[in-house]
Amino acid sequence: MSKFLTLYTWGTPNGYKPSIYLEELKAAYGTDVIDYEAKPINPNGRIPALIDHKRGDFKVFESAAILLYLAQHYDTEHKFSFDPIADPDNYSEALQWIFFAHGGIGPMVGQLGHFSRLPEKMPSPYAIKRYTDESIRLFGVLEIRFQEDGGREYLAGPGKGKYSIADINVFPWIRGAINFMAIDTAPFPGVKSWFDRLQARETVVAGQAVPPRL
Ligand SMILES: N[C@@H](CCC(=O)N[C@@H](CS)C(=O)NCC(=O)O)C(=O)O
Incomplete structure (x- = not known):
């Protein structure tokens, strides 16, 4: 089965941010919630970038925006983030x-x-x-x-x-x-x-x- 998130990344500081968070989410929520593949090439020539196949191939760029996007959609129990409404x-x-x-x-x-x-x-x-x-x-x-x-x-x-x-x-x-x-x-x-x-x-x-x- 194909993965539902594609992360374009490379071994740089900005590139490590989303892969670290994805590994945290995978360990905390399991692969039913977080299942991703990492690819080294981004069509836009910059890394990192994320494509969410579960949400109509929605695309996210900018490393911090990727972390916030993953928090909003996949860290539903706020294990690594804070609830903007309640907290x-x-x-x-x-x-x-x-x-x-x-x-x-x-x-x-x-x-x-x-x-x-x-x-x-x-x-x-x-x-x-x-x-x-x-x-x-x-x-x-x-x-x-x-x-x-x-x-x-x-x-x-x-x-x-x-x-x-x-x-x-x-x-x-x-x-x-x-x-x-x-x-x-x-x-x-x-x-x-x-x-x-x-x-x-x-x-x-x-x-x-x-x-x-x-
Ligand atoms: N502000 C962006 C920076 C993205 C960025 O500059 N990425 C570098 C690697 S850290 C890159 O893709 N460089 C490719 C190049 O310069 O050709 C972010 O945080 O995602």
């Missing part, structure tokens, strides 16, 4: 962290990765300094959040927080910054603990194995 404040907080990452961390860490990879004959010290400084500043914003209320475990949700799409949305960028861009985590112990907490989830590891890598 508006936590829903808003999750949105705030999703937008913060989508508009800030993704572009800044992405540019740092780009300029760090340029050939030696094209040195870009200004760009590397600019995007390193900005990435470190944004890590600092996350650190403030994790130090709130005596130490939070997740970005959104009451108390120490609840693991949600707010975390999944930013995790692959932090992974890239730590593993490939030599951003030192020593000044950011809360971010490091959160990163280790997510990386320890089998589903997060499984989601990272879905997209093909460069």
Whole structure:
């Protein structure tokens, strides 16, 4: 039987976001609810993109919009999301962290990765300094959040927080910054603990194995 969701993705931070969430949903709800195939080519030339065959081949692009779409239609018990009607404040907080990452961390860490990879004959010290400084500043914003209320475990949700799409949305960028861009985590112990907490989830590891890598 063919799958009812097709995810176009590749082994990049934006590409890992939906595959991690799909693995979470599959583990939580079963393959009757979440059954998907991953393909490496997107006709639009950008990844990620999702086609929902159950809903008239509805198409979704932009990684954060894909997470929100999956939450709306498939995370019906809000295991990894917040109900916008019944739980508006936590829903808003999750949105705030999703937008913060989508508009800030993704572009800044992405540019740092780009300029760090340029050939030696094209040195870009200004760009590397600019995007390193900005990435470190944004890590600092996350650190403030994790130090709130005596130490939070997740970005959104009451108390120490609840693991949600707010975390999944930013995790692959932090992974890239730590593993490939030599951003030192020593000044950011809360971010490091959160990163280790997510990386320890089998589903997060499984989601990272879905997209093909460069
Ligand atoms: N804001 C978009 C960014 C999408 C994007 O730029 N994807 C990159 C990989 S992370 C891509 O497809 N690059 C292909 C190319 O530049 O040719 C999102 O979050 O989905």
